[in-house]
Amino acid sequence: MSENTEPVLVNGEPTPSIAVADRGLSYGDGVFETIAVVEYKPKLWDRHLARLESGCERLGFESPPRGAWVGDLERLALPRFGVLRISATRGIGGQGYAPPLSPRPTRIVRCLPAPARPAEWWTEGVAVRFCAMRLSIQPALAGIKHLNRLEQVMARREWQTPEIAEGLMESTDGRVIEATATNLIVDRGDDLCIPNTEDCGVDGVMQTWLLERANAMGATVERDTLRRDDLPGDRGGVMLTNSLIGLWPVHSIAGMPLPLSPWVARLQTEIARAKTALMPAVTGA
Amino acid sequence: MSENTEPVLVNGEPTPSIAVADRGLSYGDGVFETIAVVEYKPKLWDRHLARLESGCERLGFESPPRGAWVGDLERLALPRFGVLRISATRGIGGQGYAPPLSPRPTRIVRCLPAPARPAEWWTEGVAVRFCAMRLSIQPALAGIKHLNRLEQVMARREWQTPEIAEGLMESTDGRVIEATATNLIVDRGDDLCIPNTEDCGVDGVMQTWLLERANAMGATVERDTLRRDDLPGDRGGVMLTNSLIGLWPVHSIAGMPLPLSPWVARLQTEIARAKTALMPAVTGA
Numbered sequence: 017m018s019e020n021t022e023p024v025l026v027n028g029e030p031t032p033s034i035a036v037a038d039r040g041l042s043y044g045d046g047v048f049e050t051i052a053v054v055e056y057k058p059k060l061w062d063r064h065l066a067r068l069e070s071g072c073e074r075l076g077f078e079s080p081p082r083g084a085w086v087g088d089l090e091r092l093a094l095p096r097f098g099v100l101r102i103s104a105t106r107g108i109g110g111q112g113y114a115p116p117l118s119p120r121p122t123r124i125v126r127c128l129p130a131p132a133r134p135a136e137w138w139t140e141g142v143a144v145r146f147c148a149m150r151l152s153i154q155p156a157l158a159g160i161k162h163l164n165r166l167e168q169v170m171a172r173r174e175w176q177t178p179e180i181a182e183g184l185m186e187s188t189d190g191r192v193i194e195a196t197a198t199n200l201i202v203d204r205g206d207d208l209c210i211p212n213t214e215d216c217g218v219d220g221v222m223q224t225w226l227l228e229r230a231n232a233m234g235a236t237v238e239r240d241t242l243r244r245d246d247l248p249g250d251r252g253g254v255m256l257t258n259s260l261i262g263l264w265p266v267h268s269i270a271g272m273p274l275p276l277s278p279w280v281a282r283l284q285t286e287i288a289r290a291k292t293a294l295m296p297a298v299t300g301a
Numbered sequence: 302m303s304e305n306t307e308p309v310l311v312n313g314e315p316t317p318s319i320a321v322a323d324r325g326l327s328y329g330d331g332v333f334e335t336i337a338v339v340e341y342k343p344k345l346w347d348r349h350l351a352r353l354e355s356g357c358e359r360l361g362f363e364s365p366p367r368g369a370w371v372g373d374l375e376r377l378a379l380p381r382f383g384v385l386r387i388s389a390t391r392g393i394g395g396q397g398y399a400p401p402l403s404p405r406p407t408r409i410v411r412c413l414p415a416p417a418r419p420a421e422w423w424t425e426g427v428a429v430r431f432c433a434m435r436l437s438i439q440p441a442l443a444g445i446k447h448l449n450r451l452e453q454v455m456a457r458r459e460w461q462t463p464e465i466a467e468g469l470m471e472s473t474d475g476r477v478i479e480a481t482a483t484n485l486i487v488d489r490g491d492d493l494c495i496p497n498t499e500d501c502g503v504d505g506v507m508q509t510w511l512l513e514r515a516n517a518m519g520a521t522v523e524r525d526t527l528r529r530d531d532l533p534g535d536r537g538g539v540m541l542t543n544s545l546i547g548l549w550p551v552h553s554i555a556g557m558p559l560p561l562s563p564w565v566a567r568l569q570t571e572i573a574r575a576k577t578a579l580m581p582a583v584t585g586a
Contacts, residue, residue, distance in 0.1 A: 022322070024321050024322075026321065031318075031321075032320055032321055032322070033316075033318035033319060033320055033321060034318055034319065034321055034326065035317055035318055036309050036311065036316075036317055036318060036319055036409055036411060037307070037309075037317070037411070038326070039454075040326050041319065041323070041325050041326045041388075041448070042333075042448070042450075043329070043448065043449075043450035043451060043453070043454050044328070044329030044448055044449050044450060044451055045450070045451060045454050048327075075451070075454075075455070076455075076458055103326075106454075111416060112416070112457070112482055113450065113453045113454045113456070113457035113481050113482055114457045114458070115454060115457070115458055117461070124321055126321060126322070131396060131397070149441055150439075150441075152437035152438055152439040152473075153437055153438065153473055154435075154437040154452070154473065156434055156435075156452075156455055157451060157452070157455075162451055163326070163327070163328065163329055163451075164328075164329050164449035164450070164451045165327075165328035165329060165330075165398065165449070166328060166329055166330060166360070166442060166447055166448075166449045167439070167441075167442070168328070168398045169324075169328050169330050169360075169391075169398050169400060170360070170361075170441055170442075171398070172397070172398035172399045172400070173361055173399070173400055176402070188437075188438055188439065196398050197397050197398055
């Protein structure tokens with residue numbers, strides 16, 4: 017399906033375009049969610065919507081009503097497997113950076129094909145690198161999934177080799193925060209650790225869901241400051257997660273081999289059981 | 302003129318909309334310029350185009366050819382006084398954050414009415430405040446005018462009182478960098494000083510032009526690190542500048558009165574003579 021004919025709704029209307037004057041384009045003034053569609057249904061929908069709504073609140077505009085999104089999804093006729101991208105921008109108006117006093121947000125719903133990835137990335141793991149591009153420290157925008165994503169674009173530009181699945185990103189002060197499009201879960205042997213996102217990074221919907229499952233299975237889950245040297249080299253392991261892929265083990269970082277965490281199989285089983293991501297075990301790919 | 306009927310060209314075609322799939326909307330993956338139109342002509346055009354081209358280069362895509370922009374301007378029929386906003390995005394394509402290997406940039410040209418401001422802001426000066434919102438430190442994106450402008454939007458949201466013309470923004474480590482939509486020129490008595498933009502902030506086209514004029518008139522011009530306490534309280538003065546307004550003196554910061562720099566009149570005379578901005582002395586407003 018070409019990008020020109022993808023199903024798109026803007027404020028409920030089927031159209032592949034939005035106003036040039038929209039603040040989403042002018043300033044990246046909005047938020048978005050990337051959601052797995054499995055068996056015609058958007059997965060972890062309530063959690064994605066909650067993060068999007070929290071993002072709108074942080075940016076200071078009212079998020080589109082839940083019923084409007086649901087109406088959009090009914091109109092779109094979701095595929096059996098795919099990707100749903102929903103965005104809310106502050107809409108048109110205001111004077112320069114000054115937002116309008118009563119914004120009328122723009123609601124965008126796009127349906128995209130599921131990206132193809134080698135099946136062994138789920139079983140044997142992925143090779144990752146460190147990005148030279150760093151994440152800036154900005155508590156006012158940390159945690160939410162806003163449309164200002166040049167740091168991720170610049171980081172993802174650093175490599176073209178298809179064997180490298182992801183790039184780890186550090187904050188400008190040297191803490192490992194996340195990868196360009198995935199969140200980290202680090203098995204430190206005694207606990208599962210995820211980086212702090214108080215001043216940097218995005219809170220992962222799938223990451224949170226998996227940690228709740230792990231916690232229910234007896235894992236100790238911690239938020240902590242992680243640096244390159246804190247990534248486990250002997251026991252434990254490093255995992256990458258997002259709403260599309262579910263969970264990948266990392267088999268090497270910058271060529272250095274890593275052990276496979278026993279949590280990989282346990283958490284992938286949880287995903288396959290609940291069908292919350294586009295894993296081969298779920299899609300039959 | 303309403304925002305729906307403004308003259309807009311996208312890749313040379315008259316249309317008020319762009320593709321939802323454009324990376325400018327998805328990620329803020331692009332750059333823009335805001336240019337004064339005086340007597341039917343875009344002012345400081347070569348300098349704006351040079352900054353835009355340097356931004357595209359920093360982001361890693363080829364900027365639209367100069368002839369294409371010029372063709373757009375001929376097609377638009379610029380007004381006697383107004384604002385021209387031109388943008389270049391990385392266009393459609395790629396996989397997620399990964400840009401396409403051969404981007405086809407999107408070229409956007411919009412013509413907007415000149416904003417109305419009280420004439421005394423040029424003569425008596427403006428009241429400004431300090432913003433709580435800070436600018437993050439990101440050397441990879443500093444200096445250029447990219448489309449990731451949520452920090453400016455969030456800062457500009459902090460006040461609605463029309464008496465406050467601008468808000469000064471500090472970096473997360475407490476250096477005064479710029480205001481939300483204007484650059485600073487600080488008259489320290491012995492020299493004219495502007496903040497460093499190596500890791501933060503935008504290099505101002507009008508700011509640079511004015512400093513060249515001042516330098517030609519004998520001023521010593523320095524880049525320096527400025528903190529709140531470095532802003533002059535007794536002699537010298539603080540000025541705000543951008544391509545639309547030209548130059549405003551600041552008469553008070555957060556209620557604290559400031560002296561009027563002798564450079565205000567000199568530099569405004571230069572602007573009026575060269576007609577490089579939408580000052581009342583230029584537009585007759």
